[in-house]
Amino acid sequence: MIISGNDLSKSYNQRKVLDHVSIGCDAGEICGLLGANGAGKTTLFKILLGLVTPDTGTVTVRSASNKKIGGIIEGPALYEYLNAYENLKIFGSIQGVDVSKKALQQCLESVGLPQDRLDPVRNFSLGMKQRLGIAIALLNNPACLVLDEPFSGLDPLGVAALRNLVVDLAAQHQLAIILSSHIIEELSKICHTLYVIKEGRMVNQGPAQELITNNTTTYTICADNIENSLALKAYETRFKGSCAHIHITADRVPELIFQLHEEGIYISSCVPELNMEKLFETTAP
Numbered sequence: 001m002i003i004s005g006n007d008l009s010k011s012y013n014q015r016k017v018l019d020h021v022s023i024g025c026d027a028g029e030i031c032g033l034l035g036a037n038g039a040g041k042t043t044l045f046k047i048l049l050g051l052v053t054p055d056t057g058t059v060t061v062r063s064a065s066n067k068k069i070g071g072i073i074e075g076p077a078l079y080e081y082l083n084a085y086e087n088l089k090i091f092g093s094i095q096g097v098d099v100s101k102k103a104l105q106q107c108l109e110s111v112g113l114p115q116d117r118l119d120p121v122r123n124f125s126l127g128m129k130q131r132l133g134i135a136i137a138l139l140n141n142p143a144c145l146v147l148d149e150p151f152s153g154l155d156p157l158g159v160a161a162l163r164n165l166v167v168d169l170a171a172q173h174q175l176a177i178i179l180s181s182h183i184i185e186e187l188s189k190i191c192h193t194l195y196v197i198k199e200g201r202m203v204n205q206g207p208a209q210e211l212i213t214n215n216t217t218t219y220t221i222c223a224d225n226i227e228n229s230l231a232l233k234a235y236e237t238r239f240k241g242s243c244a245h246i247h248i249t250a251d252r253v254p255e256l257i258f259q260l261h262e263e264g265i266y267i268s269s270c271v272p273e274l275n276m277e278k279l280f281e282t283t284a285p
């Protein structure tokens with residue numbers, strides 16, 4: 001693991017907001033931290049970034065780089081009256097990194113920001129500000145990048161563009177990237193590994209696809225005449241138009257699809273529906 005936080009706890013005013021939580025992320029890996037508002041995501045990220053001292057546990061970042069970890073917490077903090085290049089230059093000077101024009105332009109380019117925007121960043125869209133925040137976090141080539149709710153407030157196109165950027169950064173620069181969200185769809189598309197946090201405790205974790213499959217109990221299958229299927233009589237099913245919402249586990253879906261095909265029912269779509277209650281179910285400590 002490039003970064004690992006082990007057995008981290010934190011209390012504020014005798015209230016435990018993190019309870020013996022562990023998290024890890026490897027080079028080139030994208031790790032998602034899923035949790036409702038107030039679950040403890042930001043506190044965990046602040047501990048990983050060294051901004052908050054934990055009551056128990058340790059954080060280890062294995063990297064030879066001067067700056068081991070970079071990140072954005074609660075939105076990028078930018079000088080709104082300066083342009084993108086000037087923002088980078090100031091943050092670069094603060095961090096003591098190469099602030100040559102070429103280095104900074106490369107940095108802007110790496111996050112897909114245009115180099116010819118000379119107006120203040122207050123004119124930028126939220127998506128562009130997030131990109132600039134990431135460029136600042138990437139100054140001095142950290143091994144790990146931590147992004148707290150990076151999709152918050154972005155429109156669907158902005159979410160898709162930022163997702164692509166995160167995937168590229170992990171693949172091309174072999175960064176370990178940990179990002180948080182309270183929306184599973186924002187994480188499930190790009191994360192290799194998912195951590196699920198509830199009321200300060202890690203209640204679920206594992207390979208993203210495995211976690212989703214294991215916690216999917218309903219599939220929506222659409223096809224003409226699906227309501228006439230005999231195979232579906234074996235399952236608890238609700239019909240709506242030409243779609244059936246079927247209570248079924250992932251391992252039985254291939255067989256059902258085969259049976260439907262045998263009955264001459266040709267499927268137009270088959271969509272898994274994640275059972276969020278199950279995903280967030282608290283297991284005994």
Ligand code: ADP
Pocket residue numbers: 012013017035036037038039040041042043044
């Ligand atoms: P999330 O990022 O998942 O929304 P946070 O880590 O921001 O959750 O907060 C977890 C809990 O800790 C919340 O109940 C929040 O009010 C509390 N908390 C966070 N920081 C502080 C602090 N500095 N002082 C007191 N309580 C805090």
